[in-house]
Amino acid sequence: MLTILKKTAIFFFIGIIVLSCSQKKDIKSEPKVPIVDFEGLQPILNLKNDTTYVVNFWATWCTPCVKEIPYLETINGEYSNKKVKVILINLDFPNHYETRLLPFIAEKKLKSKVIMLDDPNANSWINLVNPNWSGSIPATLIYNKKERRFFEKAFELDELKQIVDEMLLLNNN
Amino acid sequence: MKKTMLTLSLVIVTVTLTFSQGYKIGDKVADFKLKNIDGKMVSLADFKDAKGYVVIFTCNHCPYAIAYEDRIIALHNKYASKGYPVVAINPNDPAAQPQDSYEKMIERANEKKFPFVYLFDEGQKVYPVFGATRTPHVYLVNKKGKDMVVEYIGTIDDNYKEAKEVKETYLTNAIDALIAGKKLAVTETKAIGCSIKVKK
Numbered sequence: 001m002l003t004i005l006k007k008t009a010i011f012f013f014i015g016i017i018v019l020s021c022s023q024k025k026d027i028k029s030e031p032k033v034p035i036v037d038f039e040g041l042q043p044i045l046n047l048k049n050d051t052t053y054v055v056n057f058w059a060t061w062c063t064p065c066v067k068e069i070p071y072l073e074t075i076n077g078e079y080s081n082k083k084v085k086v087i088l089i090n091l092d093f094p095n096h097y098e099t100r101l102l103p104f105i106a107e108k109k110l111k112s113k114v115i116m117l118d119d120p121n122a123n124s125w126i127n128l129v130n131p132n133w134s135g136s137i138p139a140t141l142i143y144n145k146k147e148r149r150f151f152e153k154a155f156e157l158d159e160l161k162q163i164v165d166e167m168l169l170l171n172n173n
Numbered sequence: 174m175k176k177t178m179l180t181l182s183l184v185i186v187t188v189t190l191t192f193s194q195g196y197k198i199g200d201k202v203a204d205f206k207l208k209n210i211d212g213k214m215v216s217l218a219d220f221k222d223a224k225g226y227v228v229i230f231t232c233n234h235c236p237y238a239i240a241y242e243d244r245i246i247a248l249h250n251k252y253a254s255k256g257y258p259v260v261a262i263n264p265n266d267p268a269a270q271p272q273d274s275y276e277k278m279i280e281r282a283n284e285k286k287f288p289f290v291y292l293f294d295e296g297q298k299v300y301p302v303f304g305a306t307r308t309p310h311v312y313l314v315n316k317k318g319k320d321m322v323v324e325y326i327g328t329i330d331d332n333y334k335e336a337k338e339v340k341e342t343y344l345t346n347a348i349d350a351l352i353a354g355k356k357l358a359v360t361e362t363k364a365i366g367c368s369i370k371v372k373k
Contacts, residue, residue, distance in 0.1 A: 057365075059236075061234075061236055062367060062368075063270070063370075064368060064370075091365055093236065093240075093334060094334075120331070120332040120333055120334040120335065120338070121331040121332060121340075121341075122328075122333070122363060122364045122365045123327070123328060123331060123341075123343075123362040123363050123364060124331075126363040126364070126365070127363065133363070134306040134307060134363065135306070135307055135328075135363045135364050135365050135366050136306045136307035136365075136366050136367065136368035136369070137365060137366075137367070137368060138368070152306070152368075153368075154368075
């Protein structure tokens with residue numbers, strides 16, 4: 001009798017452990033800032049819906065990138081009701097995820113979606129973002145279902161707004 | 174007359190296009206004169222025994238450039254004696270990126286004991302001629318008679334992050350092919366890098 005009780009208790013325990021582990025795993029697989037390889041990123045560069053996406057490639061150590069991030073944040077906020085979404089693709093080294101990227105996001109209170117791209121064989125994927133991209137950052141892909149535009153440069157806010165406005169006009173016509 | 178004008182304008186257009194886009198594979202390289210970290214002015218022609226040059230636009234501040242420093246040193250140590258020395262050029266304007274000043278270049282070269290020349294593109298006149306856009310950005314140049322010809326443009330290998338995990342050594346493959354007199358399997362590659370810093 002005792003052994004049966006013991007066995008049931010053990011099973012119960014194992015059950016709880018397995019359940020809690022799998023729950024933890026679920027949380028881990030959906031972190032606030034996901035780390036993906038290019039295969040994982042590619043669908044985000046090719047979404048087909050009503051939204052206009054502003055996909056910016058950047059890193060915390062890249063001075064011109066950091067300078068234009070507030071402009072991208074402005075777009076993400078001011079244009080949110082116009083179906084515009086900013087996605088910040090971070091290219092910091094993965095060992096700086098905890099020490100640089102997460103503190104940067106917290107300090108700047110970033111509202112835009114951030115994804116870390118960890119795929120060191122850039123020669124295999126740069127052309128798939130845009131064939132005209134030589135590989136320098138900052139670089140920005142702006143796209144919707146009607147139009148794709150690519151910029152290998154840092155923006156000023158006015159210029160970025162103007163381009164997003166043009167893209168919205170194209171999308172709605 | 175009309176024809177001449179047309180040809181002339183075509184030539185001008187072609188020249189401007191070539192100039193603004195930089196060198197392509199097969200283009201002839203124009204020599205330049207830039208200040209090395211030892212204070213001396215250096216030209217490609219100064220390397221009397223060279224069969225070619227591994228021109229690398231690189232700098233102090235860029236994490237990608239830093240990640241490749243040891244590999245560039247190893248590359249020079251292996252290939253300079255075979256006729257292909259590294260010619261490193263810092264293309265950044267220190268007014269836009271203070272870490273890439275001439276003084277800081279000397280500091281970094283001493284720290285890392287660079288065995289190659291490390292030239293400063295003062296006034297940023299040379300990098301646009303090559304068409305470099307980022308650091309690091311490699312142009313492998315080969316001597317053909319009196320000409321210096323671009324044979325390979327791109328990255329050093331396929332893993333900036335981890336030298337141990339490199340699978341494709343694009344640049345050394347290209348140099349080995351030149352030495353062996355073989356056709357290059359890959360002539361152009363791309364990599365993520367830091368944009369060349371220009372003061373606005």
